Amino acid sequence: MENKPYHHGNLRNALIRAGLELISTEGEENLSLRKVALKCGVSNAAPYAHFNSKDEFIAAIQQHIMDLFTSTLEQTAEMYADTPALLSMLGTAYVKFFYRNPLYFDFLFSRKNIRINLSLDCAGEKEIPPLRILKQTAAQAFCKVDMPEPIMQNKIIAMWALVHGLSAIATMPNVEYDEDWETRIEEIIKSISIPYMTQQESKK
Amino acid sequence: MENKPYHHGNLRNALIRAGLELISTEGEENLSLRKVALKCGVSNAAPYAHFNSKDEFIAAIQQHIMDLFTSTLEQTAEMYADTPALLSMLGTAYVKFFYRNPLYFDFLFSRKNIRINLSLDCAGEKEIPPLRILKQTAAQAFCKVDMPEPIMQNKIIAMWALVHGLSAIATMPNVEYDEDWETRIEEIIKSISIPYMTQQESKK
């Protein structure tokens, strides 16, 4: 339309979208501010009007993906609310999200990108939403089984570790996408989370 | 002693040691071939007599750490051989290794560094030793419980995912080292791995 107006108009979002695309296609290690700027038809230093550094730019993309992740879990939590399958479905959704977007996993959780508080002790204003959802659901599920407090704490951590580890494994190279794997992931998670529910059922 | 002989003598190993130190102190993102070369009192391009690329250099360091990791697990496997605690001790050793060297975890498992076969299906000549040890031990442990084959497969993957996920969590920033955590890690792993043993004991 207009032939290169001096001001882009929506550069910040355009940069984030371009960066997201580069990460999805070429991986994070091939992402540079200059490439992203070029992709948006803008000069080297233009991004610095919107981000103070590459790190800040990366953090913005990270936040974008985190929002995606969060809303995925929230949808699942809503869909299976108050059903016995809630916890295992939530765990499955956790793994599936990354299994379907393998490049997102390393990008979100690689050490140098983590600027958010992932601390283990349940305290936390700055706790990221996905973990909050998972922990709350797990706590509720395990609570119904009137488990001793410290054991419940450990169970929650175990649940998180399981789905996080499964995500790490499922997104490794040489592990190509396979629909059967999705059902298998479900089985594995159920085998950990369900026993404590049914075990309780038989107790009643 | 001799003031800068033209030939270093043992440059390859010196480079690896220097790289290892840089990773341990400043993290992988601050590792450059030039810094490593300087640290060894050698010029920019000297490393290229021993490594074809930075990637190859990284792979060599990665192998070094992997060997450390492997021998740690092997020691544990030997120490607790034929005891009921073997599996949980091996899992604990897996997590502790990274908990005590947090920077190693991302370095070993971040996507771009993985050049080894981590495939899930137990087939594998190229399978890395640590996983082989863990899988074999888990298989043996779960085997004693005469579990159906597919369920056992899932249990093994769950075990791996648990310890891998715990490692990821334990090495996150903001999670400072804490001796109590080590015993807690042990508890969590036991709560997953032991039940199937004791359950079997009572079956006999």
Next chain:
DNA sequence: ATTCCAATCTTGACGCTGTTAAGTTTTGAT
């Protein structure tokens, strides 16, 4: 012992990167 090749290392360069300084264009509030 001499020769000579291959391994090792240096120097200097290339293009790419993140980042900054200085200057230009545009927007929008007054």
Next chain:
DNA sequence: ATCAAAACTTAACAGCGTCAAGATTGGAAT
């Protein structure tokens, strides 16, 4: 209409991985 702030360009800096060309050395073959 004015003018400050925001958005963007251009040009430069140092650091990076990498390579080509040349210098130095060790060791095997003669």
